[in-house]
Amino acid sequence: MSARIGVVQFPGTNCELDVQHAVEQLGGTAEILFHAERDLRGVDAVVVPGGFAHGDYLRTGAIARFSPVMGAVADLAAAGGPVVGICNGFQVLCEAGLLPGALQKNAGLKFLCETVELRVDSTASVLTGGARRGDVLRIPINHFEGNYVCSPETLAELCDEQRVILRYIGNPNGSLDDIAGIRNAAGNVVGLMPHPERASDLVLGSDDGIVLLRSLLDAATERAALVAS
């Protein structure tokens, strides 16, 4: 049975079909979950994809966290289910309190759309479980507000518990401690600014995102087995 991934669609989301395509290319099943839905139809994992959810009104992710579907996403996260926020999805998970910190405007005050190099710094997450520490991945970023910031106490906690899963090599946006992606304490909730779905085929210039997406599919399959048993 293939892993079933729910891909959340808010008004203004624009990467849901890319994520769906990449998941299906790897043999998974991806279902679009409209933000007004209150249950996740029993999917094994959820991706909150990139875009401009609810127009990014007030702050990026601030309104999206109140969408009905987010209650079910928080329940899945609390139950140990894999939840991954990509780009705007990362901002949504921070606003929802599922991950610490916030994403502020890029240090260069420019919208960045380019392929960057990332180093895998922790494999204890649903997105990096199949990678090796120290792996270097070439994956695109596409954001104006990707500059990760948090309190010194939170940063110390993230570093001590090895919860920074991906760091930029050549920090493009000013992120604190070169942070590109983090996880929660249990490793089942992950947020990252780079777009692995846009590096899922050599025709796109890189397929380095596959190792991340495949890790997510494996985590979803494991989750399905756990729920079934």
Add this chain to the structure above:
Amino acid sequence: MARFEARIDVSHLPGILDPQGATVEKALPALGYTNVTQVSVGKSIRLVVDAADEAAARAQVDEMCHRLLANPVIEAFSISLAELV
């Protein structure tokens, strides 16, 4: 029950980037205002709230700020209230 107009000023915490403020600060000298520094562009939110008294209204608006109107990781806020009669 009384009615209050709340004005909420949301600003960036020190150290948080403010590209609008930076751009305005660069533009002002072009108009001859060469003595301006520390320009900050934030948000102003106005709302009307019905509450038993000013303290109750303030407590509720403060809660709204913490829960939605501002993000304490990157923003500070201040509230001013005026009773509408």
